[in-house]
Amino acid sequence: xxxxxxxxxxxxxxxxxxxxxxxxxxxxxxxxxxxxxxxxxxxxxxxxxxxxxxxxxxxxxxxxxxxxxxxxxxxxxxxxxxxxxxxxxxxxxxxxxxxxxxxxxxxxxxxxxxxxxxxxxxxxxxxxxxxxxxxxxxxxxxxxxxxxxxxxxxxxxxxxxxxxxxxxxxxxxxxxxxxxxxxxxxxxxxxxxxxxxxxxxxxxxxxxxxxxxxxxxxxxxxxxxxxxxxxxxxxxxxxxxxxxxxxxxxxxxxxxxxxxxxxxxxxxxxxxxxxxxxxxxxxxxxxxxxxxxxxxxxxxxxxxxxxxxxxxxxxxxxxxxxxxxxxxxxxxxxxxxxxxxxxxxxxxxxxxxxxxxxxxxxxxxxxxxxxxxxxxxxxxxxxxxxxxxxxxxxxxxxxxxxxxxxxxxxxxxxxxxxxxxxxxxxx
Numbered sequence: 001x002x003x004x005x006x007x008x009x010x011x012x013x014x015x016x017x018x019x020x021x022x023x024x025x026x027x028x029x030x031x032x033x034x035x036x037x038x039x040x041x042x043x044x045x046x047x048x049x050x051x052x053x054x055x056x057x058x059x060x061x062x063x064x065x066x067x068x069x070x071x072x073x074x075x076x077x078x079x080x081x082x083x084x085x086x087x088x089x090x091x092x093x094x095x096x097x098x099x100x101x102x103x104x105x106x107x108x109x110x111x112x113x114x115x116x117x118x119x120x121x122x123x124x125x126x127x128x129x130x131x132x133x134x135x136x137x138x139x140x141x142x143x144x145x146x147x148x149x150x151x152x153x154x155x156x157x158x159x160x161x162x163x164x165x166x167x168x169x170x171x172x173x174x175x176x177x178x179x180x181x182x183x184x185x186x187x188x189x190x191x192x193x194x195x196x197x198x199x200x201x202x203x204x205x206x207x208x209x210x211x212x213x214x215x216x217x218x219x220x221x222x223x224x225x226x227x228x229x230x231x232x233x234x235x236x237x238x239x240x241x242x243x244x245x246x247x248x249x250x251x252x253x254x255x256x257x258x259x260x261x262x263x264x265x266x267x268x269x270x271x272x273x274x275x276x277x278x279x280x281x282x283x284x285x286x287x288x289x290x291x292x293x294x295x296x297x298x299x300x301x302x303x304x305x306x307x308x309x310x311x312x313x314x315x316x317x318x319x320x321x322x323x324x325x326x327x328x329x330x331x332x333x334x335x336x337x338x339x340x341x342x343x344x345x346x347x348x349x350x351x352x353x354x355x356x357x358x359x360x361x362x363x364x365x366x367x368x369x370x371x372x373x374x375x376x377x378x379x380x381x382x383x384x385x386x387x388x389x390x391x392x393x394x395x396x397x398x399x400x401x402x403x404x405x406x407x408x409x410x411x412x413x414x415x416x417x418x419x420x421x422x423x424x425x426x427x
Contacts, residue, residue: 166192
C-alpha cells in the first residue's frame with residue numbers, strides 16, 4: 001500500500017537536499033586544498049606507509065576540513081579553523097604537522113601558500129633539497145605563521161633570506177632548522193624577525209662568523225648554534241633576553257667577551273669544544289641567574305676572580321672548566337658559591353695542595369683528575385663512601401692515592417719527575 005502522507009515526502013526531500021548540499025559544498029578554502037594537494041604531490045609515494053597521515057589524504061572522495069563525512073580520510077597531519085576567515089564560512093588550514101613516518105622528497109613552495117597557517121612542523125622525516133622560496137603568486141607576507149619546525153631532515157644548501165626575514169615572517173616566534181645539512185653563513189636577515197623567541201640551528205654545516213645583528217633580537221630566549229663550523233669571535237652584543245646560549249662544538253676563537261655577563265636572564269651557557277682563549281670573565285662566576293656554565297675543551301688560561309664577595313651571589317649549580325690550560329692554585333672562592341653541586345676542573349694545570357674546603361663542601365660531583373695537585377688527600381674525602389658522590393683525583397701528584405679509595409681509581413698518579421718540574425716545592 002503506497003504511503004500518501006505529505007509530511008513523509010517533505011522529510012525525504014529535505015534529507016536528500018541536505019545531503020546533496022553537504023557533499024557538493026566544500027568546507028575548506030579552495031586555495032588551501034590546492035596547497036595540501038601540492039604538498040602531498042611533492043612527497044615520494046614509496047615513503048608513505050599505509051598507516052601514515054599522508055596516505056589518508058584523498059582529495060577525490062573527501063574534503064579536508066569536513067570531518068563529519070571524512071572519518072577514514074584526512075585523519076591527521078593538519079588542523080582547520082572556520083573562525084580565521086572573516087568573509088565566508090569556509091575553513092582554513094591553520095596547522096600542518098606531519099607525523100614522523102619517514103617521508104622523503106623535496107618541500108613544495110605550497111607550504112607558504114596557506115592563508116592562515118600558524119604552525120608548519122615536518123620534523124623527523126627525510127625531506128631533502130633546499131628550502132623553497134615564496135611561490136611566484138605569493139606577494140604578501142606570512143603574518144599568521146608562528147612556528148616553523150624542519151628539524152631532523154636532510155635539507156641542505158643555504159638558507160633563503162627571501163623567506164626568513166622580518167618582512168615575510170613578521171610574527172614568527174620559533175624557528176627549528178636543527179639536524180639538517182644546511183651550509184653557508186647564518187643569514188643576517190633572521191635578525192630582522194623581531195618576534196623570534198627560539199632559534200635552533202644546531203647540527204648543520206653553518207660556517208663563517210656569527211652575525212652581530214642577532215643582538216637586536218630583543219625577544220629571543222633560546223639561541224643554539226652548536227655542532228657547526230662557525231668561526232671567529234663571539235659577538236659582544238647578544239640578545240639581552242637570552243635564557244639559554246649554546247655554541248658548543250664549533251671553531252670559535254678569541255676571548256669570551258665581558259659583555260656576556262650582562263645577560264640578565266641567562267641560565268645556561270655552553271661554549272665547550274671551541275678554541276676560546278684568555279681569561280674566564282668574572283661576571284659569569286658571580287652571575288645570580290646563571291645556573292650552568294660549560295666551557296670544557298677550549299684554550300682558556302685563567303679565571304678572573306669576582307669582586308669581593310661576588311662568588312656568594314653566584315647562582316651556578318654546574319661549572320665545567322675541564323680540558324683547558326688553566327694553571328695556579330685551586331681558587332678557594334669557587335667552592336664558596338652557595339648553589340654549586342657539580343665542579344669539574346679536570347685536565348688543566350692546577351698545582352698546589354687540595355684545599356680543605358674542597359673536601360668539606362658536600363658536592364655531588366668533584367672532578368680534579370689530570371692536574372698537578374700534590375700533598376695528602378684531605379681527611380673528609382677519605383671518609384666518603386662510594387656512591388655518595390662522584391669524585392676523581394686520578395692522574396695528579398698526590399703522595400698516596402691507593403685504589404681502595406674510589407676517587408683514586410681510573411688512573412695512577414703522575415711520575416714524580418714530571419710533578420717536580422711543575423711543582424718545585426715537592427720534596
